[in-house]
Amino acid sequence: MTSIFLRIGHEQVQVIVSSRRGEARGCLGGGRARPGSVVTDVVASCRVNATRLDAGVCIELASRRLLRGVSIHCVPSLAVIGAMKCGTTNLMLYLALHPRLRTSENALGWPVESRFFSRALDEIAAADRWREYVSRYPARRANELTFDKSPNYVVNPVVPRILRRLAPSIKLVMTVRDPTRRAYSHFQHDCRNARIARRGDGVVRAVGAKRPLSYPCEARDFDDMVRAEVSRATRVFNASTPDFECRWSSNRGRGDSSVVARGFYACQLARWLDLFPREQLLVLVFEKFVASRADTLAAVSRVERFVGVEPFDYDSSLRVKLVERVYAALPSRLGAYEPMDSRTKLLLDHIYCGPNAKLADLFPDLDAPWLCATSKNSSASTNASTLRRGGR
């Protein structure tokens, strides 16, 4: 086997020629490619290794659309990692209007979630699919940055490791919302997607629903589902241990609802902070960012600064009115749902008080009305006896 070095674009590419099978394989020479550089993928089997890539590195790949042409695909510079039902779509729609930002798109050119790694179980196998991943993020020009919006990433313990491998300097955005309200929104989202059913024993579950309840689901269905999730978690995990919510939250059992577990933000974010410097993570509070259009635009500006693109006047975009009109019309199209039962709210508020206090400790600058006092003043974790009683 011989290897030769070529300088292609900005990078030195090592091409390994295997004499036995006569194939040429190329990979990046020494170190990671610099963000903003374009790496030419010399031959179809060029082995650019995931551990040599980084956020913002662009690769020229043979285009599937253009005959014999190439298109530029960039490793995302930003990932909106969650949380689900915390305004991530709104954020994505604005960012996608920015002339220097692009995300994955559907056939009509409308921005869509990628969720590429959402179900990943193995970090190395997933990172090895980098070419497929990157090809979801086309750029018109090399100075465009791409971003991934996948609100499920934050809950999968494998995804921080994949992104650390593939894009160590990626910027991460997390939006957080009162977890009690988030849980109810999540439940109605699952109901809308026919994932809620009532089993013979009266328990409402979220997956594999054969005879789904019709949308909107009732507040008492939500109450049942919450209590079922709580009682299962207390049976399976030890509610009196300090990392109870973290184990509950990283449980990836099939067929289980996780509407409650998804709200344990501190546990989820701690896993990302183990692998990424804090400066690479921006946490936005949903209630503040949706308070008014001006607040939404201010949050979008924060993200622009964070990712390093110049401010954009969204009112100058012809599509902004369309995006806002479509988004404003959604609630009436989807149908409103009844308010949550006050007993369910009480139980959830109680469950989340300790975890919310942990979030406040982890991010002292976060200012949200639902954040409880610091963990020194509140129960540091969910109160085990209340859980055993199912909050009744």
Ligand SMILES: Nc1ncnc2c1ncn2[C@@H]1O[C@H](COP(=O)(O)OS(=O)(=O)O)[C@@H](OP(=O)(O)O)[C@H]1O
């Ligand atoms: N501007 C504004 N004002 C008020 N509420 C807003 C706004 N933008 C998003 N939302 C609410 O956020 C919920 C959807 O969040 P996501 O886009 O993150 O959902 S998803 O995870 O992508 O499905 C969903 O919450 P619920 O209505 O409670 O279900 C949206 O209504």
